[in-house]
Amino acid sequence: MTLPLTTIVLLPLLGFLVNGLLGPRLGTRLVTVVGCGLPVLAFLVAVGAVMQLEAGDGAALVETLFTWAPFGERSLDVALYLDRLSAVMVLVVTGVGSLIHIYSVGYMKGDEGYARYFAYLNLFLFFMLLLVLGRSLLVLFVGWEGVGLASYLLIGFWFDDPAKAAAGKKAFITNRVGDAGFLLGMFVLYAALGTLEMDAVNAAAADGLLPAATATLVGVLLFVGATGKSAQIPLHVWLPDAMAGPTPVSALIHAATMVTAGVYLVARLAGVYQLSPEASLVLAVVGVATAFFAATVALVQTDIKKVLAYSTVSQLGFMVLALGVGAHGVAVFHLVTHAFFKACLFLGAGSVIHALGGEQDLRRMGGLARRIPITFVTFAVATAAIAGLPPLAGFFSKDEILWFALAGEQGGLLLFLVGAVTAFLTSLYMFRLLWLAFLTPSRMAPEVAAHVHESPRSMTGVLVVLALLSALGGFIAVPHYLEGLLPLPAVAPGRAAWHLPLALFAVALALGGLAAARHLFGGEARPAAALAARLATLHRVLTNKYYVDELYEGFIHRPLVWVADRVLLRVVDRLLMDGLLHGVASLARGSARALVRVQNGQLQRYGWLVLVGLGAGLLWTWPHV
Amino acid sequence: MADTGMLLALAALLFTIGLVGILVRRNLLVMLMFLELMLNGVLLSLAIFTAHAGSAAGAVLIFLAFVVAAAEVAIAVPLVVLLARRRRSLDPGAYMDLRG
Secondary structure, three states: OOOHHHHHHHHHHHHHHHHHHHHHHHOHHHHHHHHHHHHHHHHHHHHHHHHHHHHOOOOOEEEEEEEEEEEOOEEEEEEEEEOHHHHHHHHHHHHHHHHHHHHHHHHOOOOOOHHHHHHHHHHHHHHHHHHHHEOEHHHHHHHHHHHHHHHHHHHOOOOOOHHHHHHHHHHHHHHHHHHHHHHHHHHHHHHHHOOOEHHHHHHHHHOOOOOHHHHHHHHHHHHHHHHHHOOOOOOOOHHHHHHHOOHHHHHHHHHHOHHHHHHHHHHHOHHHHHOOHHHHHHHHHHHHHHHHHHHHHHOOOOEHHHHHHHHHHHHHHHHHHHHHOOOHHHHHHHHHHHHHHHHHHHHHHHHHHHHOOOOOEHHHOOOOOOOOHHHHHHHHHHHHHHHOOOOOHHHHHHHHHHHHHHHEOOOOHHHHHHHHHHHHHHHHHHHHHHHHHHHOOOOOOHHHHHOOOOOOHHHHHHHHHHHHHHHHHHHOOHHHHOOOOOOOOOEOOOOHHHHHHHHHHHHHHHHHHHHHHHHHHHOOOOHHHHHHHHOHHHHHHHHOHHHHHHHHHHHHHHHHHHHHHHHHHHHHHHHHHHHHHHHHHHHHHHHHHHHOOOOOOOHHHHHHHHHHHHHHHHHHHHHHO | OOOHHHHHHHHHHHHHHHHHHHHHOOOHHHHHHHHHHHHHHHHHHHHHHHHHHOOHHHHHHHHHHHHHHHHHHHHHHHHHHHHHHHHOOOOHHHHOOOOO
């Protein structure tokens, strides 16, 4: 009996072990073959598994590996599970993952930690596949924590820079906050249903075994976990800092796959969320707020990767909005298209950074369109895709999200309006990026400009493939494919006819963003600078990301440090614990100092003492004689 | 036996002489001899009580105690000799290294 799912999961683990243990001894060529070959192999096996799934007409494939913890009549099994939802995820993870592995060959060439890099990247893939394929929430949680670990290792990949090491820690710690919610949600779910296997949970929810209040509690708690992993307000702060890692890592982990884990989690447990309109409303509000907030910040960032990072946060907000209005399939659709175009954008940015010898500041770019044409064209395609220009991928998925935000039963006008404004802002900041980096006259330093070069074919090839996917990915009808698992919400009566006008409106928004960006940033007159000067306060607030980091610093970090220092360190540790121990020690020392006079080494003195003791003993016993 | 009291007084006297000797003399060998005197005082009282009670066990106990005393001397004297070789002195004041 063949075990395709197990094979998919174990292949990257094998790569991690080989490169991690033997890496430096293998030599670059062999490291590359192992590091890229095994993910590609995993992708091929995944395609085979999905074909097997389709041959069975969508009946889920299950592989039970072993029983982890039997207790009483229940047990916790480690099992892998492939249905259409995890099939979509597995193909995206292994497919886009393999492309980014191949891209990394050129990007990381000559780096000291080449083998270590591929080992970590394979480790990430292993955990991500475990997350996606796990049947039980527990297995998913192991993957969930594992990708967090891999993310930490890769953000701090160049750990000799303290800022990068700190960014890694920030990502890890912020995620731990969310994980607390995840764990609690898992506990509540287990207490209520006695199982953590997600197909069983969904079935139980459909059978009405889960009370609505419990469903709300579970839904909100698990979403707390999702806000950590998927960088939603208020736990979004780690993602922009995570850009300290190598750019392909940003593309793979912090754009295409890991950060979508929260979206996948909610979609996976759609049954629970369908029972709880309240939890769904929380999702919708948080999602749309995050989308809007991040888009406004992205407008003014000057670091090319920071713009893309906030764009990712914003797009994740869109996905969560889709989940919140009950359109789970559409959220997964946007997840897929976003994986294509955001990976393309990040890798394109990586190509730009590569060409400029490490420069990331948009203010010192410009005029790159002619110098690195392949990067430019692919980047432009992906930009148009994320902005939502038809017929590129982003148009279809974003249009559907806006449609269900407006017309879905759980949608609302306010959700739709904020979403629409955000769609306009998305187009604006992405075309701003395009103009500042590629189309405006060069602002590069001459010595940088002299060395600009197109990236090697292994990198541009990947860019072309991803650009094609960004262009055509919208024609993969993911929501339709998933409809059996994740039914789309009913459209509110009387709004069915609004779909075409809405699509036209969405196109108008994208074009409006394009025109605004061209007007503000394209010409010589630089009206953008004038606008920034006129709205100086707003500009400052946006540049400082709404001071969220400072807020956390002031309200969480400082009080924590204060308590740790003043209360725990000075009072509890030094005064109480140390005081107790020092007190005991000085008591012993003091009594010893008194008693030491007795032991003066003179035999006769000891004899006298014995005599005194003898006499005292006799006197004491006298009355009893 | 009328002179039991006298004999007991003799035992007490022997013990006291030994005790005083140990406390006042500064020569290890002499102190050892006074120690034997104290022991003999005690054993004398044991002999008196044994005779008084007519106990055979007491007589056996005295012989055992003498054997122990002999063994004790056989160890104590070589110890004193070894100490004396080390420091060339029999004064216990020379061995105050264990002072606290």
